[in-house]
Amino acid sequence: MVGARPNFMKVGPVWKAIAARGALKQKLVHTGQHYGPKMSEVFFSDLGIPPPDVHLGVGSGTHAEQTAKAMLALEPVFASERPDLISVAGDVNSTLAAALVAVKMEIPLAHVEAGLRSFDRTMPEEINRVLTDRVSDLLLTPSPDADENLLREGTDRSRIFLVGNAMIDSLLQSLDRALATGTLEAMRLRAREYAVCTLHRPVNVDDPRALSRLLSTLIEIGRRLPVVFPVHPRTRRTMEQSGLLAVAEVERGLRLLEPMGYLELLALTSRARLILTDSGGLQEEATALGVPCLTLRESTERPVTITRGTNVLVGTDPARIMKEVERVLAERDCAVRVPELWDGKTGERIAALYEEWLGRKAT
Ligand code: UD1
Numbered sequence: 480m481v482g483a484r485p486n487f488m489k490v491g492p493v494w495k496a497i498a499a500r501g502a503l504k505q506k507l508v509h510t511g512q513h514y515g516p517k518m519s520e521v522f523f524s525d526l527g528i529p530p531p532d533v534h535l536g537v538g539s540g541t542h543a544e545q546t547a548k549a550m551l552a553l554e555p556v557f558a559s560e561r562p563d564l565i566s567v568a569g570d571v572n573s574t575l576a577a578a579l580v581a582v583k584m585e586i587p588l589a590h591v592e593a594g595l596r597s598f599d600r601t602m603p604e605e606i607n608r609v610l611t612d613r614v615s616d617l618l619l620t621p622s623p624d625a626d627e628n629l630l631r632e633g634t635d636r637s638r639i640f641l642v643g644n645a646m647i648d649s650l651l652q653s654l655d656r657a658l659a660t661g662t663l664e665a666m667r668l669r670a671r672e673y674a675v676c677t678l679h680r681p682v683n684v685d686d687p688r689a690l691s692r693l694l695s696t697l698i699e700i701g702r703r704l705p706v707v708f709p710v711h712p713r714t715r716r717t718m719e720q721s722g723l724l725a726v727a728e729v730e731r732g733l734r735l736l737e738p739m740g741y742l743e744l745l746a747l748t749s750r751a752r753l754i755l756t757d758s759g760g761l762q763e764e765a766t767a768l769g770v771p772c773l774t775l776r777e778s779t780e781r782p783v784t785i786t787r788g789t790n791v792l793v794g795t796d797p798a799r800i801m802k803e804v805e806r807v808l809a810e811r812d813c814a815v816r817v818p819e820l821w822d823g824k825t826g827e828r829i830a831a832l833y834e835e836w837l838g839r840k841a842t
Contacts, residue, residue, distance in 0.1 A: 480565060481531070482512035482549065482573020485646075485760045487522035488741065489568035489591055492648035492826030494528050502834050508556055510549045510573040511536040518712070521740035526649055542572060542603055549576035557584055563837055566829075567611065568592055568645070570604035570759075570780075575611055582614040587840070591645055591829065593618035594625025595759075595780035601682070604759075605780070617836060619829055621645075621763075622783045622818050642828045643820025646760055647767045650745065651823035657745035666707070666734075670750040673704055674804075679711035680757040683775060683795065687721035690714070693775065694727050696797040697755070700804055701732020706755070707747055709736040753807050755800075762790045769815045771807045773800065787816045 481490050490507070497505050509531035513519045523530055535552035537545065549572065557565065557580055565581040567574045568591040581588045593612050597605050612618060618634060620626050621644040629639050663670065676697055684690050697706050710718070718724035727733055739747070745764070748754055754765045754772045762781050765772035766788025773793045784790035793803045807813075820828075 480508045480510070480553075480567050480573065480577045482510040482537075482576075483569075483571040484513050484518060484522065485758075486568050486571060486573070487519075487526060487528070488646045488649040488760065490566070490645075491522075491526040491528045492645050492652070493566065493568075493591065493829045494826075496826035496830035497833070500830050500834070503830075503837065506532040506560060506562070508533040508553070508577075509535065510552065510576065511538055512545060512549065512571060512573045514538055517738045517740070525653070525741035527652075537573070545572045546576045549573050550580050553577055553580045554584070557581065557586060562586060563840070564589055564617075564833060566591060566833070567615075570595070570608045570611070572603070572607065575607040578611040578614050587616045588614060589617035589619060589829075589833065590615040591619045591642075592621055594620040594627075594629045594639070596625075596628045597778045597780035599778045603681075608780070617832070619832070621821075621825075622781075624782050640832055641820065642832065643822060643825035644763060644767075644818070645825040645829065646763060647821040648823050648826045649741075650764055650767055653742060653745055654749060657742040657749065660742050660746050662743045662746035663750055666747075668705065668707070668747075668750075671752045673747075673751060674700060674706045674753040674755060675744075675747050675751045676706050676708045676755040677711065677758050677761060678708075678756070678775065679713050680776065681713070683757050684711070684714040684717050687717055687723065689795065690717050691721070691723055692797060693795060694718075694723055694733075696800050697733055698727070698730045699797070699801060700755070701730055703732075703804065703808065704752060705732055705734060707734045707736065707751075709739045709744065711738060753804065762788075763821075765789050766815060767817055767821055769813055769817075771810075771813045773803050773807070775800070783818045787818050789813050789815050 537548045564587045566589045567577045618639045619642045749768050757775045762784040766784045772790045793800050
């Protein structure tokens with residue numbers, strides 16, 4: 480089951496491994512939480528996965544609307560397909576919707592990327608993660624900290640499987656193709672001489688004052704090196720409504736773009752001097768790529784990107800961000816020890832586990 484942008488990179492490798500092994504039949508269901516060529520379709524072609532078997536067209540809405548619409552749309556699909564296992568990924572509203580429908584229909588549920596915790600209950604994703612994990616039969620974790628979180632919450636050890644990071648499979652499978660897109664050349668960017676920024680967390684982009692403060696900081700960074708900024712629709716909406724778009728558009732150091740496809744963005748991030756983000760996925764990708772990452776949040780559910788990787792939590796205070804930007808620009812190397820099992824084989828491990836678990840269940 481997929482629903483929103485970050486799901487595609489996590490589910491793609493699992494889908495491909497199951498297809499290649501040929502032992503299980505599978506169907507890909509897309510809720511349509513994210514939709515259209517730029518937020519959804521491009522990811523299927525970029526990742527080499529076929530269009531979904533079922534597309535539910537749920538679309539945008541409040542949390543309750545979106546989750547409820549997804550549940551209503553998923554229930555008849557699960558009822559007619561009656562699968563032996565439902566696999567969900569990540570922490571978006573569609574993930575929780577599918578999890579709730581599955582558990583109430585007594586269909587076994589597997590959660591890819593289980594156990595991550597920011598311990599910040601104001602984040603909708605944290606609620607989605609905690610609840611999905613509570614009702615999952617198989618908890619597939621990306622790193623040992625996730626196992627520890629689940630054990631601390633009383634999860635039975637026999638249900639937890641440390642399989643690694645499926646999103647990094649997508650990255651490793653796609654890097655050569657990403658660089659072959661010629662994105663840097665087309666944008667006249669030189670490797671390691673620009674920054675990439677993404678922002679979409681409600682706490683950063685829904686309030687025009689918070690967003691204005693961040694944009695001012697990005698403009699300041701843009702005086703040191705070009706900042707490439709693909710703008711999420713949520714962020715663009717606030718920028719348009721508050722007049723910030725017109726202010727930012729005239730800044731030469733800040734290059735505002737439409738949301739980018741997976742390969743184009745990977746081409747940019749892989750050769751960036753610096754990544755500034757509030758995305759969870761980009762923190763992990765930066766670690767796998769060895770590119771310095773400053774996370775514009777107060778917490779992260781992905782602590783291995785700090786302890787092992789390139790990530791530094793900087794929050795949103797302009798002085799703190801600028802200090803860290805200067806530090807990164809002054810440094811030659813960036814220490815990184817890519818976490819174990821972020822090795823491009825997580826999809827394969829998950830497919831093998833599903834086969835084994837379903838076989839075991841059948842006997
Ligand atoms: C969602 C996820 C978030 C994830 C992010 C990745 C939840 C709670 N949030 O946030 O965890 O990191 O996706 O991008 O599930 N919109 C469009 N086109 C689209 C999708 C959205 O224009 O294809 C606009 C709509 O105005 C919509 C707004 O963006 O209201 C927010 O979309 P939504 O899916 O609710 O949440 P995201 O902010 O994208």
